[in-house]
Amino acid sequence: EGNLKIVLRGVSNTVEGDDHLARVMLNGTPLNGEVQWDGTDQAVLEVPFAQSLLAGTENGELAAVTLEVQGEVLSNAAHKYSLFYIESVEFSYDRKMYAQDNALRIHDAPQGVVTVSGFSSYDIQVIEAPNTPDAAWRKNLTISEAAGGGYQVSFVSTGGDYQLSAAPVTVMPEPDYPSRLLSRRNRAEYLIIAPRSLQQSAEALSDYRATLYRTQIIWLQDIYDVFSGGRVDSEAIEEFLAYVHSHWQQVPEYVVLFGRGTLDHPDRKGFDESMIPLRMAATPWGLIGSDNRYADVDGDYVPDFSIGRIAVSTNAAGLAYVDKLTAYDTEPAADWTAHAAVVADDPDPDAGDFHANSDQIAAILTGYNMTVDKLYHPDGQVRNSLLANWAAGEYGFVNYDGHGGRTQLGKSSENFLKAGDVAALGNGSHLPVFSALTCAAGDSSYPGVLSLGDTLSLQVDGGAVAAFVPTGLSLDGPAHQLNIAFVNALVGEGKSVGMAARSALEEADISGMVPFMFDVYNVAGDPAVKMKRLEGYRISDGVSLEIKK
Known part of the structure; x- marks a missing residue:
């Protein structure tokens, strides 16, 4: 038998008692074992498996392994779910003592003489207890030609772990450029x-x-x-x-x-x-x-800088975003810059009255002489109207209030806007600022999955110029409070996206918003972006509306 050990970490905590149940399948076969645990605790799922489930090569090398960890929600209540991460996976199994790519890591080696073949070079090195303070080069090695070709090494094992290699150990130094980070003469805006x-x-x-x-x-x-x-x-x-x-x-x-x-x-x-x-x-x-x-320098939850993230991973994407900023800034203000879309999910008694919230935002924007399209579900064709008008370059500001997720606005049955829709928008340099009062629409933390907010801001030939979006789950009341302050600062006072976000958080601090919500709403894109406005449209004295408790 082999042994499989998986360390899990809970992320969601939505019910009293245990939230999560996990099982595992190896190469399509369910293994006998499960673990259930609560909230954000760590859990360990350790199960044996028959080595016949593993496919191997003639030399004992492990072929591709498909490992599936299955989760189950331990509640049937509405809006309850289970989310957890896999922190580590450890396979223990018996295999032939044969090097792969001139290297082999042996875990819990048997005591006595150990012989490992499969090396292409006579220069074989053995490290005992690698990656520990007791690591040491082994001497007294017997190296010879192997019967099947190549070379083999034999040594006396005392048990424990060993690292064997015939590949040259090359350390590539990296230049250390001197910096002036600590100079008090540093200046920057x-x-x-x-x-x-x-x-x-x-x-x-x-x-x-x-x-x-x-x-x-x-x-x-x-x-x-x-x-x-x-x-x-x-x-x-x-x-x-x-x-x-x-x-x-x-x-x-x-x-x-x-x-x-x-x-x-x-x-x-x-x-x-x-x-x-x-x-x-x-x-x-x-x-x-x-x-x-x-x-947040002083620990009061409010950012002390106007901060934003441009979520690029390559120079090509970074240069494309700079070109996008240039195109936006040089595009003349026109009627589209004074045109907004206020999009709302249908009211949910457990989550919020998204129509009422959006009516207030629409009133604020109208007070700033903006033309507002109210796209409310289920009253109209929200998805079709939003995509068509956005693609036509008609919006300078788009606001959403309602359910959502990492890559979409609306529930899965609604999908008012998906990350997969963004590439086809093609709105060129007519780029709106995007604000989403929802859940996780700015969460690009998952490897290989770019959030809707970042997808919009990085799309090279359209999308949005910047976004104010949540990276986690959000509460409707505090989010609406933030949104009113953000819109007043962005549209009414002409502040940049970053300054408007910071101003909204400062105002929320004064009104006593729950602390965790200060961490949820972040800026995707350049925080220095300012929303375009036609001359004569800006009103500087602000519009205030009472927030429903």
């Missing part, structure tokens, strides 16, 4: 944090914004070198921004995280997309990624 792998596009963004602001790029590795001893650590970014706020000669208004972040920052899945790590925050339903946490 617009600060870009980026990995050096995105240097070309980060410099293009800096050059473009330098026409309006004093810009500065800080390379991510320099932050790690100074604040975390060179280790990849999200806390180092937070500590750096706290230092900037208290010590730099000029504190920037804008902070741009130039690079996507996912839960797979070590890139175990091979997407090569996580550039700047996520900063995690706790909510009643589990952990979410929140860039606002990076910008």
